[in-house]
Amino acid sequence: MKYIKISIVILLVSFISIFAYKLTTNNSNNKISLTKEQMKEMLSYTIDGNSTSSMPTKGSEYKVKSITCKNGSILTWDNDNWLLEVEKLESEDLCNIDFTTGTGSYTVTVVPSIAGSLDSTSKTTTENGQVTFYTKLVIDSVSGCTNEISDGKVIVKNITSNTTCNINVSYMKLYDKLLADNPTRETRNTYNAVFTNNTTGTLFTATEKNVHNTTDTTVYYYAGNTTNNWVKFAGYYWRIIRTNADGSIRLLYSGISHDTTSGYINSTTYAFNSSYNNPMYVGYMYGTSGSLVNNRKNTTNSTIKDKIDTWYTQNMTSYTKYLSTTAVYCNDRTEQTSGTYNTGKTSFYYAPHARAYTNYAPTYDCTETSDAFSGSNTSAKLTYPIALMTSDEIMRAGGRAGANLTSPYAWYYLNSANGSITGSQWWWLLSPRYWNGTNASVFSVRDSSYPGYLDYDSVDCTHGVRPAVSLKSCVKTSGGDGSASAPYTIVETETGC
Known part of the structure; x- marks a missing residue:
């Protein structure tokens, strides 16, 4: 009425x-x-x-x-x-x-x-x-x-x-609210160009399988210039990236105000790893040198994981009950066919490089046990249920490797004032790119000079950090319509559901 x-x-x-x-x-x-x-x-x-x-x-x-x-x-x-x-x-x-x-x-x-x-x-x-x-x-x-x-x-x-x-x-489950507020469903089939259409009211459909959900499971994601994927949680603003195979809802950290230009934690920058001269340093966690199998033993935290975990302990431990421990954050260290793993002077590339630069085929799948970081996977176990967004998720959201976004841009780049949410700072992603014989490199997103540009950098460079968390599938919303001025909020309970 x-x-x-x-x-x-x-x-x-x-x-x-x-x-x-x-x-x-x-x-x-x-x-x-x-x-x-x-x-x-x-x-x-x-x-x-x-x-x-x-x-x-x-x-x-x-x-x-x-x-x-x-x-x-x-x-x-x-x-x-x-x-x-x-x-x-x-x-x-x-x-x-x-x-x-x-x-x-x-x-x-x-x-x-x-x-x-x-x-x-x-x-x-x-x-x-x-x-x-x-x-x-x-x-x-x-x-x-x-x-x-x-x-x-x-x-x-x-x-x-x-x-x-x-x-x-x-109260309605947040998952159900997202589907109700976005009645249009679409599927993207090509990713060789940026995607910046106005898409408010639309959810895009894909599938995911991983170490916890081993068959293709339908998931929904936001792409282009959508404006109704804002969440206010734990005192911070977040943007919804997508749903996960376990039904949880993945969020990208977006600052303490929706119009911020410093939407990264602590308003400072960090290296992905302070050491760079070995392929193992592309790992969110890593083991020892000499082989990819050794790298994937995951006994040592990366520099960036330590920084994220410290921020989490200082700001979010009381909200852990709302977060999924079976949502997977993929640090995909699978080798690409171009080059063979080595620690010498010969270059080789990881699989995310091919998906971004060669075949333009992003995926949410993460079936290599040692790369599928979650709170429940003993082979790649997170200390806290928090990590980073991937290059594949950026591509699905509208980005493309080596290309600026065109106006009106895609949501992951924007604050509510339609400017860069990180201002002049790059920010790190979770996906490895390559070993060039000297430096280990990981994907990143560039700043306002190159809007939404999917790029990469040596792991010892310092950039902004925008963590990702996943709200459990049972979490209910207490209000909001997903806009920046009325973000979705959650019902706070003793159990988290």
Whole structure:
């Protein structure tokens, strides 16, 4: 049901009163628009049956006792918000609103299971009329009154006496909310160019399999210039990257304000690894030198993992219960066919390089046990459920290796002011690129001089760090629409679900 708010000016003897009316129709595709003159001609007011030229103000202890319309219009008065709602409007009608200090003759009072979850707790209507209560939560059941549940609304019809309804509501899972708020589904088949279309309301479909989910599982991701993937969690802003194979929701750190230009932790920069002169230093964790098998033993933290873990312990440990331990963060050290692993002067490339520069085929799959970092994988076990975004995720989001984003850009590059969320700082990704015989290199994203440019750098260089976390599939949302001004928020519980 659509709402239209208009202002009505009523001329009185000594002053002008301005009232805001909320108008609705019983057809969600139609809108009612009335002129001020029509409203003045249509409405009159009485107090306990006695005519008055002015409507009582909110807080004056008056309530609407009854509403009568000569030709069948159905009006509803929202006692909480002091607004007029129109359920049905006849083009030629005269309606009177009678106020009283008692209780309205045709008042519906609602008692929700979660306080404040409905648009009002009391509405008064015409005899045999109807009232509609609205909620953004899930309506589980209604008792105590004859009602109809439809699309976030409880409609009470044919009202002939005061009535009380008990409405049981519950919070929606964030996962379900994302699907509901983004009804369009699309699939991208080519990734050899940047993708910066306006895509708000669209989720893109892909699949993922990994060490925890070994068969292809449908996942959804945001791509292009979407504007409704903001989350406020643990006191920080985040952007939703995608859903994971375990149903969790992956988030990218985006700062302490949505319009920031320093959306990286601690407003400083770090090396991926302070040492660079061995291929093993592309690892988020690594073992010993000499072979890829040795590198993948994962006994030593990288410099960047230490920095992320320290930040986590200082800022997020109380939120661990909301985070998935089976979401996988892929530090894909698989060799590409170009070159063979060595620690000498011969170059070789890792698999993410081929996907970014050669065959343009990003993937969410991560089946090599020692590269699939998670809180539950003993071969690549995270200390805390936090890591980094991958080059494949950047490609799916709209980026391309060796290319600037074009206006209006892609979400991962932007703050709410449509500028670089990291200003003049590059930021690290989790994906290895190559060993050039001297330096180990990992993928990164460039700064405002090269908008959203998917690039790489030697691991000893210092760049911004934007961690990634994954909210568990059971986490529920307490509100928001995903916009920067109204980001999704979560319901805080003892268990995390």
